[in-house]
Amino acid sequence: xxxxxxxxxxxxxxxxxxxxxxxxxxxxxxxxxxxxxxxxxxxxxxxxxxxxxxxxxxxxxxxxxxxxxxxxxxxxxxxxxxxxxxxxxxxxxxxxxxxxxxxxxxxxxxxxxxxxxxxxxxxxxxxxxxxxxxxxxxxxxxxxxxxxxxxxxxxxxxxxxxxxxxxxxxxxxxxxxxxxxxxxxxxxxxxxxxxxxxxxxxxxxxxxxxxxxxxxxxxxxxxxxxxxxxxxxxxxxxxxxxxxxxxxxxxxxxxxx
Amino acid sequence: xxxxxxxxxxxxxxxxxxxxxxxxxxxxxxxxxxxxxxxxxxxxxxxxxxxxxxxxxxxxxxxxxxxxxxxxxxxxxxxxxxxxxxxxxxxxxxxxxxxxxxxxxxxxxxxxxxxxxxxxxxxxxxxxxxxxxxxxxxxxxxxxxxxxxxxxxxxxxxxxxxxxxxxxxxxxxxxxxxxxxxxxxxxxxxxxxxxxxxxxxxxxxxxxxxxxxxxxxxxxxxxxxxxxxxxxxxxxxxxxxxxxxxxxxxxxx
Numbered sequence: 001x002x003x004x005x006x007x008x009x010x011x012x013x014x015x016x017x018x019x020x021x022x023x024x025x026x027x028x029x030x031x032x033x034x035x036x037x038x039x040x041x042x043x044x045x046x047x048x049x050x051x052x053x054x055x056x057x058x059x060x061x062x063x064x065x066x067x068x069x070x071x072x073x074x075x076x077x078x079x080x081x082x083x084x085x086x087x088x089x090x091x092x093x094x095x096x097x098x099x100x101x102x103x104x105x106x107x108x109x110x111x112x113x114x115x116x117x118x119x120x121x122x123x124x125x126x127x128x129x130x131x132x133x134x135x136x137x138x139x140x141x142x143x144x145x146x147x148x149x150x151x152x153x154x155x156x157x158x159x160x161x162x163x164x165x166x167x168x169x170x171x172x173x174x175x176x177x178x179x180x181x182x183x184x185x186x187x188x189x190x191x192x193x194x195x196x197x198x199x200x201x202x203x204x205x206x207x208x209x210x211x212x213x214x215x216x217x218x219x220x221x222x223x224x225x226x227x228x229x230x231x232x233x234x235x236x237x238x239x240x241x242x243x244x245x246x247x248x249x250x251x252x253x254x255x256x257x
Numbered sequence: 258x259x260x261x262x263x264x265x266x267x268x269x270x271x272x273x274x275x276x277x278x279x280x281x282x283x284x285x286x287x288x289x290x291x292x293x294x295x296x297x298x299x300x301x302x303x304x305x306x307x308x309x310x311x312x313x314x315x316x317x318x319x320x321x322x323x324x325x326x327x328x329x330x331x332x333x334x335x336x337x338x339x340x341x342x343x344x345x346x347x348x349x350x351x352x353x354x355x356x357x358x359x360x361x362x363x364x365x366x367x368x369x370x371x372x373x374x375x376x377x378x379x380x381x382x383x384x385x386x387x388x389x390x391x392x393x394x395x396x397x398x399x400x401x402x403x404x405x406x407x408x409x410x411x412x413x414x415x416x417x418x419x420x421x422x423x424x425x426x427x428x429x430x431x432x433x434x435x436x437x438x439x440x441x442x443x444x445x446x447x448x449x450x451x452x453x454x455x456x457x458x459x460x461x462x463x464x465x466x467x468x469x470x471x472x473x474x475x476x477x478x479x480x481x482x483x484x485x486x487x488x489x490x491x492x493x494x495x496x497x498x499x500x501x502x503x504x505x506x507x508x509x510x
Contacts, residue, residue: 056409076415086410090428090506100414102424130508150412 002029003187004053004155010061011048011168022048023059026207028215035181035188037202039195039241043257045213046191052081053189056156067156076100078101078155079148083163084257085140087132093143094119094128118146123182130222138169144153145177149184158190162197174200179228200227207244217244260463276439298482309481310464318449318460321377325384326445330438333389337396337434347397354394362386362448363455370456378505379456380449387448388441395437399430428506435499439465442495446488461487 010024023045030036038046052059053066055074064071066078074080079100098113119125122142132140141161148156158177162170174197175241181188188210193200198205205219221237228234275295284485289297305311340347362383369379403426410427429432453462461484468477 054413056412074409074413076413078413080409080413082406082409086404086406088410088425088428092507097414099410103415103417103420135509187308212313 001065001068003032004028004030004189005065005068006019006030006049006053006063007065008058008062009049009052009064011045011052011057011059012061019035021090023052023213024061025150026062026215028218030187030189032187033185035201035203036190037198037205038189038191038208039198039205040208040213040216041193041194041210043210043213044208045210046193046208048189048213049208050080050157050159051191053155054078054220055180076103076151077153079151079153080143080157080159080204081141081148081161085132085137085144087140087143087147089132092129092131093124093135096132096143097147097150104151115146118150119143121149122146136169137165138173141165141173142176145180149180149186153186155189158195159186160191162203163192170197177201195238195241196229199234199241200229205237205241207241209245219244290472291474293478297475298478301473302479302482305476305479311480312458313485314461314464314480316485318380318453318462321380321453321460322446322449324377324383325381325449326388328381329385329388329445330392332439334396334434334438335391337393338400338422340393340429341397341400341430342422342426344401345427348419353392354372357374363451366452373456375456375458377457380452380460380462383448383456384445384449388445391441391444392434392437396417396430396434399433400426402433403429431506432503435503439492439495440501442479443488446491450484463474508509 006026006028009026011022013020013022019155025044026049038049040046048057051057052064052070052171055071055078058064058071066075069231088099091099094112094115097118101114115130116125117126122145124139124142124146127135127139132143135143137243144161162173165173177188178201180186190201192201199221202221205221207219208214209216219237219240222233278295281291285292293301303312340350346433361435365386366379366383373379373382407425407429411421449461450465451458452458454466457463460482464480465477468474468480
């Protein structure tokens with residue numbers, strides 16, 4: 001069986017006595033080391049699916065398993081990176097990165113060493129003693145990435161991590177996250193509503209549609225790690241996604257009778 | 258530079274007060290015994306300082322204040338952190354708190370004197386009540402308002418109670434808690450005087466009653482000034498402490 005196994009998973013909420021289906025009938029298998037993008041417009045249940053796999057808000061239908069075990073709560077083996085960074089503003093950058101190591105029973109000195117190593121990896125070693133508010137959005141998200149990597153997780157969940165960043169910073173961080181993935185070999189599940197971002201990053205793109213949230217299709221991106229945002233192959237994959245999202249102009253629209 | 262400027266503001270501001278006071282003294286036709294001039298109040302102040310009476314009163318009052326305010330803040334913050342983390346329990350306690358909160362601490366005075374007699378305790382109890390409700394309610398609301406993301410991050414990294422309390426909840430809620438502690442200091446100081454006027458035979462509040470009984474308006478005004486000055490000083494000191502902790506915890510400036 002695959003590493004992450006999702007079978008007929010669904011999630012319903014009851015609000016003011018009315019039942020609302022956020023996610024239904026999701027079947028998905030993810031292998032170790034894959035970079036998966038969950039792509040879709042708002043309300044398509046992509047974050048719901050991510051939270052169900054990460055264990056924050058469990059699915060109430062079907063099965064969600066990691067490594068053969070049902071997901072019941074967030075695990076320290078899998079780390080989630082949020083759009084608004086989730087850094088603790090009262091801790092310095094280095095202390096933020098050490099946060100996850102503190103409950104692992106690692107001594108102070110080793111903690112500092114590990115934190116510094118990952119701080120270097122995200123190229124922020126000069127900001128070890130800064131507070132989060134002194135950093136730009138892109139730098140904050142780098143700290144969050146370093147903090148996640150420091151606990152050496154199996155899976156990293158990213159919930160629209162670059163959503164709050166400007167386009168140029170976002171592209172830079174996309175390259176960085178690809179580099180880091182190559183060197184650290186993590187399984188990554190990445191939520192985004194940006195089609196190009198999904199194609200650029202993912203091994204496979206899970207295209208989702210709303211009302212109710214469900215998986216419309218899964219596209220393998222055959223671009224390996226030589227991604228060029230302007231190449232023909234890149235545009236071809238993007239085109240297929242537009243197709244799945246019903247966003248393409250149909251050829252035979254104009255008829256006059 | 259900023260400090261020098263603020264000292265200048267303080268001096269000018271107080272000078273304006275003294276000038277207005279002096280003018281009022283010159284134009285009003287109350288007897289000097291009832292409405293003394295700034296100079297007379299100043300002389301009374303010197304008299305109190307040299308006799309050691311002022312120092313004694315300040316020490317007595319400060320002792321009561323530190324005990325009452327300190328205990329109140331500590332208990333209110335600890336209780337607030339716990340109640341804020343247990344919103345379902347707080348729902349049952351909140352209505353009672355809201356009922357007790359608007360009651361002036363001085364309303365409890367007769368009761369407090371009956372129970373605790375005359376001495377240190379009534380003043381301490383009144384100060385305690387004055388600081389308790391604002392700090393408690395503010396702490397509870399601060400804890401309840403903590404962004405859910407901090408809890409998600411803590412859960413993800415395996416931080417559980419009791420570590421969660423001092424690693425996440427307290428620092429996340431601290432700016433609002435500190436603000437309420439700061440504000441409560443002012444009201445606690447106000448009620449110290451009220452408490453000592455009724456329930457004590459010593460301290461700055463009693464000194465006011467004593468001055469009235471002896472028809473020493475100059476001592477009365479001098480004492481009032483001293484109470485104001487100490488209040489100002491306490492406010493400045495706690496502001497300094499607040500800023501220091503906030504800075505250590507990455508707050509603004």
